Structures are given as structure tokens and as C-alpha cells.
Amino acid sequence: MKKLLFALLLPATVIAQKNYAIKGNIKGLKDSTLVFLQTNQGNTLSQDYAKNGSFTLAGKLDGADLYQLSFIGYKEGVELFMDNDNIVVNGDATNLKAAAVTGSQLHSDYISFVKGFTPLSEKLGKLAGTINAEKEGKKRDSLINVFNSTRTKLMVYTDTYLKTKPGSAVSSFVLFQLNKLYGDANALEERYNSLLPSAKNIVYAKELERIISTAKIGAIGSMAVDFTQADTANKPVSLSQFKGKYVLVDFWASWCRPCRMENPNVVAAYQTYKDKNFTVLSVSLDQAKDNWLKAIAADKLTWTHVSDLQYWSNAVAKLYGIQSIPANMLIGPDGKIIGKDLRGEELQQKLKELLK
Structure with a gap:
């Protein structure tokens, strides 16, 4: 009982x-x-x-x-x-x-997708092999055009399937497997958001959310991810401390010649707009602190500087996927990224539009 x-x-x-x-x-x-x-x-x-x-x-x-x-x-x-x-x-x-x-309805959904996907996928694979073996010239260019056309057909086919099966977990699986086809976090997110909750009760949905979230770090229109690094006096400085201002996060290094050549343009922008709610936060990819400090003084960079002195392993550079320097991102008072890799006259023009 x-x-x-x-x-x-x-x-x-x-x-x-x-x-x-x-x-x-x-x-x-x-x-x-x-x-x-x-x-x-x-x-x-x-x-x-x-x-x-x-x-x-x-x-x-x-x-x-x-x-x-x-x-x-x-x-x-x-x-x-x-x-x-x-x-x-x-x-x-x-x-x-x-x-x-x-x-299994899920298996039926999967077979339905595979039926149209397989011939297109196999064609792309054969074309890729042929293109790689072909020398530069008209024939290779023609093959590339066929490859791109087939790739577009595959994307259209996949999009049609997602619209037809928005509630199937197979759709999340398909989108995860082919996410690199879209190459753009916003395009991937748009398709993922079109799926119903019943399609997202699968491990691949969580992976898609992670991929989209990671890809959007540093993208224009996304919120800047906060970070903290030590300044020249070894005191912690956080990006969030500058909220409410326009801030140019500038990635550079004392050993980077293009960075040093760009520094006068950044100085000019800073001097022009520093009293109009604008500042610069520089992140250095240096290893030797002495070289870092000497370059700051020599180039007259009179704003806040941070670094963990880890070269290309700099934590902030890795967070934002920085692959080359100089690089920068302009962040608005609300913490949203509104510009990237603005240099020379382009930086001046953007700031003039915002702070005139």
C-alpha cells in the first residue's frame, strides 16, 4: 500500500x-x-x-x-x-x-534530408579534388564557378529543409554540421532562431548556441565582452570602467612597424576628441615591458595602456580573435561595438560623425 x-x-x-x-x-x-x-x-x-x-x-x-x-x-x-x-x-x-x-519520425526526417543532400555533397567533393589538381587558367576558373553554383544549391536545399522541418531535432543537427557554409554568425543565428523549441532539445543546439556566441564576440553590432588586464603600473584595468564613453580599443605592439606608423593617427584622434567623451584603451602584444614603456613614451601615447606581456597569447587578443595588428574596435557609450579597424582618415571621419 x-x-x-x-x-x-x-x-x-x-x-x-x-x-x-x-x-x-x-x-x-x-x-x-x-x-x-x-x-x-x-x-x-x-x-x-x-x-x-x-x-x-x-x-x-x-x-x-x-x-x-x-x-x-x-x-x-x-x-x-x-x-x-x-x-x-x-x-x-x-x-x-x-x-x-x-x-522513428526523426529517422524519417533524417533520410528525407540525406536523399537530396548526398548528390550535391558528393558533387562538391569531386569538384574540390579536380580544382585542386588543376592549374591556374580558364578551365580552373570555370570549375570554381560550377563549385560555387553547386554550393549555393546546397545552401538553398538546406534552407528549404529547415523551413519544412522547423520542429525536428534533425534540423539542429543539419545546421550544426553545415554551419561553416554560412560563414557569418548573423546568418547562422537567423536560421537557428527560426527553429522551434522542439528542435533544440538536442546537444547540437547547445553547440550551435556556443558557436554563434563565440563568433559574435567582436562583431559590429554586438556588445563588447568585458576584460581586465594590468596597466603599466601593474594595476588592473577593466573595459567596463570606460562605459558611458566612446572608447577605441587599440591592439598594437612596440615591435609592430605598421602599428608604430599608425600611432600618430591615433594620437591625432585622441587629441581632437578627448574632451568630447572619447578615449583610447591600448592593448599591447609586447613581451618585454621595457620595450613597451619606451614605445609609449616615444610615440606620445598619453592614454591608458594594458598588457599581460604574453605576445600573441595575450588573453584579450585571443578573446577577440585578433589575428594581425594593428587592429582596433570602436565601442559606443552603451558598450556596443560600432566600428572595427578604423585607421587614418577613416577613424577621424567616424569620430567626427559621432562627436561633432
């Missing part, structure tokens, strides 16, 4: 924990063949030995994903995009890849 009462008090989700079950019937499969379900990482989740071509696998999955049904002694396997579903697999041991899978 007590056990029954306890069960009645449990939430329904606790009582009805769903597991997966895979029932297989493979014609010609040798008796005692070990059949096992694996993750993408190669971890075995469940296994069974075939008898008269039949086998049964069962267990509980952490979530929807692409899994591999493998057979010892056979090169081919069966891809299964599934969650905790009841699945039936029917096929022939001579062509396992063609096995019919029923019982």
Missing part, C-alpha cells in the same frame, strides 16, 4: 521514463553475429547476438542523435537517427545500408 501511494505521488515524467527498443530482422545474417548500437564517439550502448537473422537491442539514450547499428564481420552498418523510440529494422545482410527503418 505504501509503495502504491509513493508511486501515485511521483511526477508523471518520473514514472513514464521512456527507453528505446530496436527489433531487427536481417535476411542472411549469420547466426551468433554480434549486433551493437554505437554513438558517434564509438561507445557501445547495447548489443545482442543474432539468431535466424533476428536481434533485439534495448536501453535508454541521453537524447536524439545519429547512432550506428553495427554488425561484427560486416563492413556496412545502418545509420539510425533516433531518440528513445521503438524501431524496427528489416533488410538483407548483402546490403545493410539499404535496410528499411520504421518507428
Whole structure:
């Protein structure tokens, strides 16, 4: 009686924990063949030995994903995009890849995508190999045009699929696998935001959110990520201390000749607008403090300077993905990035527009 009462008090989700079950019937499969379900990482989740071509696998999955049904002694396997579903697999041991899978809407969604994706993907792969082997010239240029056209078709096909299946977890999987096609964090985010919550209950959705968040660091229109580094007196200085001002975060180094050549332009901008709610915060990629301090004095850089003296491993440079210097970003009073790599007259013109 007590056990029954306890069960009645449990939430329904606790009582009805769903597991997966895979029932297989493979014609010609040798008796005692070990059949096992694996993750993408190669971890075995469940296994069974075939008898008269039949086998049964069962267990509980952490979530929807692409899994591999493998057979010892056979090169081919069966891809299964599934969650905790009841699945039936029917096929022939001579062509396992063609096995019919029923019982999972997710798997049907996956097969639907793969059907149109595979020929385009294979064409791109062949074109890439041909282009790499071809010498510069009209033929190579023509092949590149075909490659770009096919790539566009693949993106259109993917976008159509995402619009057709906005509630399927397969859409998050597809978008994650092909995220580099879009090359732009805003374009990727727009597509991700078009998906329904039911499509985001999958590990790939979290990865997409991380990719988008990381890619937007330092992008124009995004909020600047705060950081703290030591100044020339070894006192901590944070970017957030300058909120309410227009601040040019300038990445440079004493050993960087182009940076030193650009410094007079930064000095001119600072002198012109320092009394109009504008300042500069320089981040140095120096290693030797003496060289850093001498360059500051020699170039008359009379604003705040910070560095961890870690060269290209400078934490702020790594945070913002700085690949070359000089580099800069202009941040508005609200902390939003409003300009990047503004140099010379371009920097003066931008500040004139903002602070006239």
C-alpha cells in the first residue's frame, strides 16, 4: 500500500521514463553475429547476438542523435537517427545500408534530408579534388564557378529543409554540421532562431548556441565582452570602467612597424576628441615591458595602456580573435561595438560623425 501511494505521488515524467527498443530482422545474417548500437564517439550502448537473422537491442539514450547499428564481420552498418523510440529494422545482410527503418519520425526526417543532400555533397567533393589538381587558367576558373553554383544549391536545399522541418531535432543537427557554409554568425543565428523549441532539445543546439556566441564576440553590432588586464603600473584595468564613453580599443605592439606608423593617427584622434567623451584603451602584444614603456613614451601615447606581456597569447587578443595588428574596435557609450579597424582618415571621419 505504501509503495502504491509513493508511486501515485511521483511526477508523471518520473514514472513514464521512456527507453528505446530496436527489433531487427536481417535476411542472411549469420547466426551468433554480434549486433551493437554505437554513438558517434564509438561507445557501445547495447548489443545482442543474432539468431535466424533476428536481434533485439534495448536501453535508454541521453537524447536524439545519429547512432550506428553495427554488425561484427560486416563492413556496412545502418545509420539510425533516433531518440528513445521503438524501431524496427528489416533488410538483407548483402546490403545493410539499404535496410528499411520504421518507428522513428526523426529517422524519417533524417533520410528525407540525406536523399537530396548526398548528390550535391558528393558533387562538391569531386569538384574540390579536380580544382585542386588543376592549374591556374580558364578551365580552373570555370570549375570554381560550377563549385560555387553547386554550393549555393546546397545552401538553398538546406534552407528549404529547415523551413519544412522547423520542429525536428534533425534540423539542429543539419545546421550544426553545415554551419561553416554560412560563414557569418548573423546568418547562422537567423536560421537557428527560426527553429522551434522542439528542435533544440538536442546537444547540437547547445553547440550551435556556443558557436554563434563565440563568433559574435567582436562583431559590429554586438556588445563588447568585458576584460581586465594590468596597466603599466601593474594595476588592473577593466573595459567596463570606460562605459558611458566612446572608447577605441587599440591592439598594437612596440615591435609592430605598421602599428608604430599608425600611432600618430591615433594620437591625432585622441587629441581632437578627448574632451568630447572619447578615449583610447591600448592593448599591447609586447613581451618585454621595457620595450613597451619606451614605445609609449616615444610615440606620445598619453592614454591608458594594458598588457599581460604574453605576445600573441595575450588573453584579450585571443578573446577577440585578433589575428594581425594593428587592429582596433570602436565601442559606443552603451558598450556596443560600432566600428572595427578604423585607421587614418577613416577613424577621424567616424569620430567626427559621432562627436561633432
